[in-house]
Every structure is written in C-alpha cells, then in structure tokens.
Amino acid sequence: MRKQVCVKKKRYVRALLIVLLLFPLVDFAWGGGTEDGRVAVPILLYHRFGPVVADSMTIKTSVLASQLEYLHTHGYTVIPLRQLIASLAGKAPRLPDRSVVITADDGHESVFTDLFPLIRRYHMPITLFIYPSAISNASYSLTWSQLQEMKDSGFVDIQSHTYWHPNFKKEKKRLSAQEYENFVHRQLFKSREVLQQKLGGTVDMLAWPFGIYDDELINDARQAGYIVAFSMARHPVTRSDSMMALPRYLMINPVQGIVFEKLLAESSLSREKRENHP
Template identity: 55%
Template sequence: MKYVLKLFAAALLVVLLNAVMPPSVHAQNSSESVPILLYHRFGPTVADSMTVTTPVFVSHLEYLKANGYVVIPLRKLVDYQLRKGPPLPPKSVVITIDDAHKTVYTEMFPLVKKYRIPVTLFVYPSAISNASYAMTWDQLREVKKSGLFDIQSHTYWHANFKQDRKKMSQQEYEKSVDMQLRKSKSRLEKELGATVDMISWPFGIYDDWLCAKAAEAGYVAAFTIDRRQVTGADSIMKLPRFLLTNANKGKAFEWIVAKPKPEQPKAGKGNQ
C-alpha cells in the first residue's frame, strides 16, 4: 500500500510539474530550436569512443564563430524555457560537458578561455580528486573562477538507474536515487559555493518518476542524450542534447547545429 501511495505521489508531482511548467513551460515558440552540444573527453588522438580530438573541437568552435552562431550559457536557455529570461539570440548554441575528465582542464579549458565561450560542466563528485582520470576540486574551482564554467550535477557517482532498479528492492532503489540526487547537489554546493539546480542524466537514463524525484530534490532542469534540438515542446526535465564523437565533424557537425534542420547527411568521406 505504501509503495502504491508513493507511486501515486510521484505521478501527481509529474502532473503538477506539467501544469506549472508545461513542456518546456510551452516556451514562447515551439518552432524555435537550440542545439545543446555534449562533449566528454579531449586529446590529440582518439583514446576511446567518447574522445573528441582537440583539433576537431577547434574546428567546431571556428565553424560556429565563422557562421554567426552565438554560444550562450545553458542557464540562459533554461531561463528562457521557464519564461524567466529574454528571447535568445538567433543561431544560439549551448555547449555542455559530462563527467569532468581531466582533459577538460588540460585541453578544453585553454580553448574556452581563448574563444571566451560559456560552458556547463556536469560533475559526479565521487570521482573528483579521487579517480586518476578526473579533475580535482582545485581545478574545478579554477575553471569556475574564470566565469566561463557553470558546474552542475551528474548524480553522485554516475549512477546507472536502469541496473539499480533491477538489482535493488523498491525501497532500496528509492533511497539510492534520493542519495544520488541530493548528495551530489549538496557536495558540489559545499565545495564550490555555487547554486546547483540542473542535472544531466547518466547514460541518458530517465523516466517520469526520476524527473519527479529530481524536481523534489531541488533541480529545475534536467538533460538527456536524446539527439535533437531543444524546442518549446520539450519537458524542462528532459531537455535533449547531441552527444558528440570525433566523427561529428565537417558536414556532420554542420547538420547538428543547422537551423532550420536540413535532411541529415549520409555517412561518408564527404561528411567527415
């Protein structure tokens, strides 16, 4: 009975969220769209499937600059979706990064400073100053101090909610989800002295119940890896992003940021 009541409460919260904040709060014009780009790691060579080489990242920034795109802070897009901010510039683009890999500091940070672009970094705190692949707290403070990095949550230890739900009891799962959402937020706010109220879903795993729990925990927006541009038809807790790999260059990258969207180019040398 208790479980049924909890499910009902979560469902009711989703309904209330959709009433108070309808799909992207029915942002001003559902025909408008903004691409959110998602990066993970950088380097001189492709170390894994999530690596975008530094030269390819530079080519992305150069293309945006040469073609009149405006890189805006993620916060501006969220405020606009929530009807708390002014209209966005034409050809707006948002840049995000997940995980806080050490190459964000060594490879990306110098370029962010060079091009003076705002970015949002989603972090899972358990790795910071612990894992050899991750940034340190001092590095996070340094990039935040630049004024170009907004640091937000990626759960506490990059939770796989799909696996957790299968192997845990419902009570254990609910407790784990609450911990992942709340502990990440509180730790980041304590270490960095900034408001943390946005989250990106690890592995792109989300559902209405998780969205409701995130809202309960104090998050105002959440981000997926659904591969399309943000429009007014999108839920504020399910905003899509383009996960970029090193193959997304040339025509493939141009298609991702294009407005209005042309037909997607076919894979091939001409799209590299």
Template identity: 30%
Template sequence: MKTLLSVLIMLTAVSGAVAQEPPAASPAASPAAPDPGTAGDASGGQDAVPEARRPGRAGASVVLCYHHVEDPAKNEYTVTQADLEAQMAWLKKEGYNVVPLEKLVAAYRGQGTLPEKAVAITFDDGWRCANEKALPIFKKHGFPCTLFLYPDMVGPGKHKNSYDEYKAMLADPLVTIGGHSYSHPYLTKDGGKLKGADYTRFLQREYVQSKLQLEKKLGVPIKWLAYPYGLYDEQVARLREEAGYEAAFTVNGAANSALAGPMFLDRYMIMKSDGMKGFVRKVQSLPLELTELDPGNGALVPASRRTFSVKIVQPDVDPRSVQMTIGGKGKSTFDPTTGVARVEAAGNLSAKMHQITVQARDTKLGRFRRQCWFVRVRGAPAAPAVVREKRGKDRGAGTADSGGDEAGDDTSDRTDRGARPDRRPGKDVGGAQGQAPAEGSEEDGER
C-alpha cells in the same frame, strides 16, 4: 541479454543518424499552425510529470555535449584538440550565438527568449582533459561552457580533477557546473537486487545527495542535471523534482524547439566520427514543434500498449513526409486535419526504454525536422549498474558492475546516453562510453 559493449556499439551507430532523409509517406494536407498560447512543455520531450503551461516561445537551440579531448582520439566519444578548435572557430565564423546555460534554461522556463542560432556547450563527467585541453579553447573564443560532474569522479587520480581545481575553474565567469548523479548509474530500472528502503536510499543518494555534496564542496548552487546515460522515466522525474533542479538535459540527439520544456532539454553528443561535416549537420539541425505527447516523455507504459500519438504544430510541414516510429519501427499515420501523428507497434513491447521519433520535411527550407522522446515499458528486471571506483589503481573512473541490457536496444539516437565513464580516455571500448540504449537504430532525418 545484450552486453554493455553491444549496447555501446549501438549507440555509436545511432549517433550518426543525422543526415539521411526517409522516403515520403502517402499524400495529405498540411497540419495546423501552432498556437503560441498553448505552447506548453513540448520539445519532442513533454514532461511525464506535467509542468505549468507557459505562454510565449523561448526560441530554438542546439546544445552540444562533449566527453573527452585527447590526441590522438582513439575512442568514439573523444575529439582531438584540433577538431575542437576547428568546431569552435566554425561556430564563430558562421555567427552562432553561444549562450550560457543559465540564459538557455531561463528562456525555456519562460523568463526570456533566445537569439537566433543559439548554441550551448556542455562537457560531461569531469575528466581532467576538460580542464587542460577543452576549456582553454572555449575561453579563447569567449564561449561559455557548463561541466556536468558526479562526485565519484572527483578526487585524486591521473584523469580526475579535485574540488579545489573545480573551484579555480569557477573563478572564470565562462565556466559553470551542473550535476550528473553521484556514481553515474542506470536509474531507469525497477530496483533489481535493491528493494524497498534500500532502493529508495540508493536513488536519494544519486539525485538528492549528489546535488548537496557538489553544492557543499564547491560553494555554488547546482541548478541543472544531466541525466546519467541520458536515461529517465517518471520515477527519475520525481527524484529530480525532489532535489530541486531547475532544468535537466538528455542526449536524445535533437535540437530543442521553441516549445521545449526545461526538464527534457535535448543535446547532441559530439563524436570522433562526426568530423566537421557531422558537427555542422548537428548544429544546423531543425527541431519539430510538438504538443500533446501521448504518452508523455519518460512515461511508464504496459507492454501491451500499441498506439502512440503526438500533435505536430510546426508550420510549413509537408504532410506526405511525416513519419513516426517507436524503436525505429511501427506503422505510421498522419491526420492533416488535426495535425495528429500516430504509430502502432507490431506487437507487445519489450521491457526496456523505447525511443519515439517524429520527423517531417519543412516545405520552405527543404530539410527534415525531427524530435524524439522516450517511454519505458514496465518490467526491466536488472539491478542498476552502479559505477564503482577502482581501489588501489587509478583507472581514471569507475568500472561498471553489470550494465546488462538496461534500455534494451532502443536508443535510436541518444548518445550519453551520456558517455559512460568506465574507461580511461583513449581506451577503446568499441563504442559509446556511456549511454544505455533504447531500441532500434533510426537514421531518420536531419537533426
């Protein structure tokens, strides 16, 4: 079993997979152009629990995800104030439209469109540095920001904020708040030591009670969810719906296409190793328009399943460049007459999360477009790794009970998979502070 540390290191490697382009595949003709009337819920993340199809196109976007701002940045999921300032200044200089999450979500719910070069900014977990070091920079540039919180990270402590402090932040119209579970656990397991009613109560607390708690304490509706560790499956989707969230965010490391569905909106983790070059690559990444994901995003599949498919509806794609992988592996084929790409796994899949990635070169722009989604193979045995608060001594966050190999090693490109809050800011844990992995580190294409 992989340790949590090895998983976090893997996530770090995955997060850097923005720039490389793969070799061209065998020749074929171009796929058909998309039909705006059948846009549906495809974003490289179609909902496993289908939502009503909607006409129109929201517009493409990139959502950024930060975790820590510290000087110096000792942890991979930490950026310095100078780097953050430079990144925000670059967005303004280059004419990016930093939109409130409210507007972005409304567009993907079919209630408007996004401007060109749309970007949204999010900050996960609720570290004090978000208030003291990040928000002043966002406000300086007039950029809205959404903080994703979980109640176990709110309260007294050197690295935490109180509910009163969050209320003060909300007095600024540029600041909004979303939910991030109750204790930041892995929620894509089959229960492990928790069985039956006990496991149901655990899940209800993480998704439903956490939302109610934040709404009660802050006096504002909590409408959006950031999946803890960026992990999700069909069970998580049902809980998300029961709780009444209007949108949910991954950290799959991709831009959102005009066809994205609101329950699987992708984000890019911004990391220490990105530097300005990596930051720019992420912001300038291109989404790939997909429909008919089979299986859907977050689907539970048997280990014996070998073939996975999707329809590419992105115009101006070089058919020779189309590549599809599962966990960074598999035999990829593409039918230009139907626009359907397939990947065949070499053997039975292990019981964990697996990332499916599709990419293709845009013939007009000469750059790669990329999209991805996750499936879970039944049978992951370990219990959820609940983050528990250290008693008596402030560690700035909880400590993970188990970690295990939650999503195995198939994160391919996710990054919170959220940042795991079991270390103080600046405490180097060797990699990502928070996401569990999917499988295979794919360095595929420009995102």
C-alpha cells in the same frame, strides 16, 4: 593493399552510420527564437578530448578546436545554458540568432587541459555536469582546484551528474524497493550537497547518467531540488520538451569538418524556411 582499402572503407561506413544515427535530419530551426516566440536551440554534449580517439566518447582536441573556430567565425552565438532555460520559462528576451549551448559531462581531466583553454580564447560559456565522487579521486578526473579555477573564470557553470554516475535501470533490478529509494535519494541529494559545499553557487540542474530516466526519477529529482534535467535525445530544445528531460546532441569524433558544418547549415536553412513559411 586491397585489404587496407577494405578496412578503411569499413571504418568510413561505420563512422557514417554512427553520424546518421546520432543526427537524423529534423525540421527544426536551430539557433534562437522566432518572432512569435518559438525556440529551437541545440545543446552539444561532449565528454573527453585528446590527441587520439581513445574510445567512443573521445574527440580529438584538433577536431574540437575546429568546431569552436567554425562557430566563432560563422555567426553562431554560444549562450549560457541558464540563458536558454530562462528563455524557455519566458523570463528572458528573445535569444540571439544561431544560438548554441555547450555542455560536457563526467569531469574528465581533459576538460581542464583541452576544452577550458579554447573556451577562454573564444569567450564561450559552458556547463559541466559532474559526478563528485570521482573528483580528486579517480586518475582520469578533474580536481577540485581545477573545477574552482574554471568556475572562477566566469565561463564555466558546474552542475550535477548524480553522485557517482549509476545506471538506474540496473540498480532498480538489483536492489529492493526500499534500497533503491534510498540509493536514488543519495545519488541526487549528495551530489548537490557536495558540489555546493565545495564550490559554492546553486546546483539545480541535473544530467541523467546514460540518459536514463522515468517518471519516478523525475519526481525524485524535483524533490531533491532540481528544476531542470537533461537527456540524450537527439534534437534541438523547443518549448514542447519536458524541462526534466531536455535533449542534447552527443558529440563524437566522426562529427567533424564538413559533417559538422553541414549539420549547422541545414539547421539554419530549416529555420529560414519556417520563418518565411509559418
């Protein structure tokens, strides 16, 4: 019995440490713009879902459902990612208070079976970042018909996560300079080409695999036609962030219940303080 308690305590401490590392308290105003035009909006980054936590990137579907329900019932507005980008560029009106953006990377089949029904229920727009080499090929992956159905719903925008999700740091060490240049070109261009050919629409947003990028990759991405890209830095998006490395919060299963609620509440309090004390 004592051994079981120790194991549970260790698991709790480990989960708590992960949460603290992923979500440091920052003095940012989540959820829209202030009267003077400041913007601070969190982008939530999900990967896959299921009845149990199969790995570090899996969130229980029940946890996801409770998070979306909380956003829906507590005054948060889930806005399209493109609306946030337009606001950052000064091409859109002031964002709603308590704005939040939802994204999901990779293209796991649970995005269709678990996430998609929930966003339709709540009418929440999302953006998927897909690496097309896996689609209709890998056993865990979405199919092209599923992606098309989600896109046709009007709730889902589909963008690039490179062609097959490489680790650019490792590839740069492994390949010659010319080989690496060709490799990057293929990853960036072919992803856009395939997604646009298969699904139509405009693919001009990129999520960096593993959050890895540098100035060279940013220049390559711009040349490939991407106007904005996303990292995994853990803070809300503000006007001071680079448009080619906008931050997103990695969502993991321990960020649930009171932890999720407190995270949003503290961010809202931070916003009120900044508005009342400019």
